[in-house]
Amino acid sequence: xxxxxxxxxxxxxxxxxxxxxxxxxxxxxxxxxxxxxxxxxxxxxxxxxxxxxxxxxxxxxxxxxxxxxxxxxxxxxxxxxxxxxxxxxxxxxxxxxxxxxxxxxxxxxxxxxxxxxxxxxxxxxxxxxxxxxxxxxxxxxxxxxxxxxxxxxxxxxxxxxxxxxxxxxxxxxxxxxxxxxxxxxxxxxxxxxxxxxxxxxxxxxxxxxxxxxxxxxxxxxxxxxxxxxxxxxxxxxxxxxxxxxxxxxxxxxxxxxxxxxxxxxxxxxxxxxxxxxxxxxxxxxxxxxxxxxxxxxxxxxxxxxxxxxxxxxxxxxxxxxxxxxxxxxxxxxxxxxxxxxxxxxxxxxx
Ligand SMILES: Cc1cc2nc3c(=O)[nH]c(=O)nc-3n(C[C@H](O)[C@H](O)[C@H](O)COP(=O)(O)O)c2cc1C
Ligand SMILES: CC(C)CC(=O)C(=O)O
Numbered sequence: 001x002x003x004x005x006x007x008x009x010x011x012x013x014x015x016x017x018x019x020x021x022x023x024x025x026x027x028x029x030x031x032x033x034x035x036x037x038x039x040x041x042x043x044x045x046x047x048x049x050x051x052x053x054x055x056x057x058x059x060x061x062x063x064x065x066x067x068x069x070x071x072x073x074x075x076x077x078x079x080x081x082x083x084x085x086x087x088x089x090x091x092x093x094x095x096x097x098x099x100x101x102x103x104x105x106x107x108x109x110x111x112x113x114x115x116x117x118x119x120x121x122x123x124x125x126x127x128x129x130x131x132x133x134x135x136x137x138x139x140x141x142x143x144x145x146x147x148x149x150x151x152x153x154x155x156x157x158x159x160x161x162x163x164x165x166x167x168x169x170x171x172x173x174x175x176x177x178x179x180x181x182x183x184x185x186x187x188x189x190x191x192x193x194x195x196x197x198x199x200x201x202x203x204x205x206x207x208x209x210x211x212x213x214x215x216x217x218x219x220x221x222x223x224x225x226x227x228x229x230x231x232x233x234x235x236x237x238x239x240x241x242x243x244x245x246x247x248x249x250x251x252x253x254x255x256x257x258x259x260x261x262x263x264x265x266x267x268x269x270x271x272x273x274x275x276x277x278x279x280x281x282x283x284x285x286x287x288x289x290x291x292x293x294x295x296x297x298x299x300x301x302x303x304x305x306x307x308x309x310x311x312x313x314x315x316x317x318x319x320x321x322x323x324x325x326x327x328x329x330x331x332x333x334x335x336x337x338x339x340x341x342x343x344x345x346x347x348x349x350x
Contacts, residue, residue: 002317003309006281006302009318013084013308020171021083025304029163030252034245038279041256045288046350050334058327059337062296064273065152065218065239067124069296070100071323072338073286076247076277076298077128077154077222079108082180084308092307093120095315099323104128104154104298107141108197110176112183117148126152128222130159131207133200141184142215153215154242155208158223160201163250205236212237220275223250225260227267234271240295241268242275247300258289262343265293283325287333291341 003009014022028035060071075096082088089111096103097120104126105113117125127145132138145153168174176182185195200207211219218239224230225245233241243264245254257278265274273295280286280297289297299322306318326338335341 004321006305006318006321009302009305009309009314012310013305017084017308020168020173023167023171024080024165024173025078025084025301025308027165027167028248028252029165029250032248033253034251034256035248037256038245038248038258039281040279041258042279042282042285042288044349045258046347047284047287047291047329047333048345048347049332050345053334053336055331055334055336057336058330059339060323060326060330062338064102064275064296065126065220067102067126067151068100069102069124071319071326072290072294072296073280073319073322073326074101074275074296074298075103075303075319076244076300077104077106077156078300078304079106079182080110080176080180081304081307082110083176084304085311087311088307089116090119091312092303092315093117093123093125095306095312095319096120097123098316099319101319102126105145105150107184108182109184110180110182112186113145113148113150115183117150125150126154126220128154128156129211130156130197131200131203131211132195132198133202135210137187137195138211139214140187142211142217144184146215146217150217152218152220152239153211154220154222155211156222156246157203157208158225158244158246158250159199160203161199163246163252165249205232208233208236208238224264225254225257227263230264230267230274234268238272240273240275242277242298243294244277247278258285258292261289261292261294283322283327283329286322286326287329287341288346290338291345292343 220240222242306314
């Protein structure tokens with residue numbers, strides 16, 4: 001059975017997943033105001049196409065932090081892929097490689113980053129990091145990511161504590177099943193101990209400075225929503241900024257990322273690329289984000305829905321649908337290249 005929209009994948013994933021696992025993937029913090037806002041804010045923006053511009057041949061590829069992607073849609077870091085499919089992050093990485101896009105591997109992956117890299121030769125991988133209070137262990141993680149061939153570090157800065165996810169509390173979902181663990185957190189002489197993911201309330205700009213000295217990899221800061229922080233990120237040597245409210249899973253009532261984007265882009269003033277995630281479900285959403293100044297976007301839940309519905313094939317289809325929609329919308333906007341997208345194409349309200 002072919003699926004024609006990302007929404008169909010969610011319905012199928014929901015039918016297949018354990019209800020508590022579906023809730024973990026789908027849910028957010030508090031009243032889930034931000035979860036809903038991310039998607040609906042895109043719908044409120046209109047696209048105002050240009051005509052008669054002869055855009056027969058399209059250019060959709062981007063180079064970000066030295067990695068090339070054939071389309072401006074990346075795979076956002078999401079945890080626990082083996083809850084959705086036995087192959088887990090291996091399947092996701094193969095699909096990302098087939099789509100020629102970048103996968104940001106979560107520190108909380110259920111397949112070790114080395115095994116993700118081995119499963120998908122040629123994949124462009126970046127590694128997402130939650131700075132662990134044990135800085136020596138954090139450094140070990142960075143070294144593993146480097147050795148596995150990851151081309152950038154994506155440091156998540158919106159989680160000094162975990163968001164209050166009421167679905168998970170109600171479902172009693174607070175750990176992985178026995179047969180799964182966060183494989184990147186294996187430690188000890190024989191890798192027989194698995195550390196828990198620790199959120200670090202003490203996380204500060206000093207940690208970013210430390211990381212900057214620890215590695216030559218470019219560092220993207222994920223979870224920046226305030227323009228003042230965007231400026232600080234540049235001052236502290238960030239190579240990219242990801243405007244993200246963690247898909248509405250951390251602080252509820254943070255505005256939709258697409259509404260925050262213009263101010264951040266202005267604050268950064270072109271110093272580094274600005275990426276965005278949260279609520280991207282259509283090619284037109286991608287175009288709106290790029291028109292408002294994002295260099296690329298990333299998708300979180302849609303990838304999980306593809307994986308739960310049909311494993312690697314499902315993720316391939318999700319990424320393929322997005323690519324086709326981006327190309328189609330680009331053509332209808334009269335743009336031959338994603339670099340022609342500019343704020344004048346976006347009107348609010350729709
Ligand atoms: C199930 C799930 C797990 C996630 N795990 C992580 C993670 O391990 N690290 C991280 O930085 N962000 C994580 N995120 C946030 C995503 O990277 C991303 O910001 C968010 O999913 C984007 O919104 P979208 O799902 O609407 O596309 C997770 C999101 C979801 C839905
Ligand atoms: C293991 C979790 C901390 C992963 C995460 O960031 C999330 O569930 O949003």
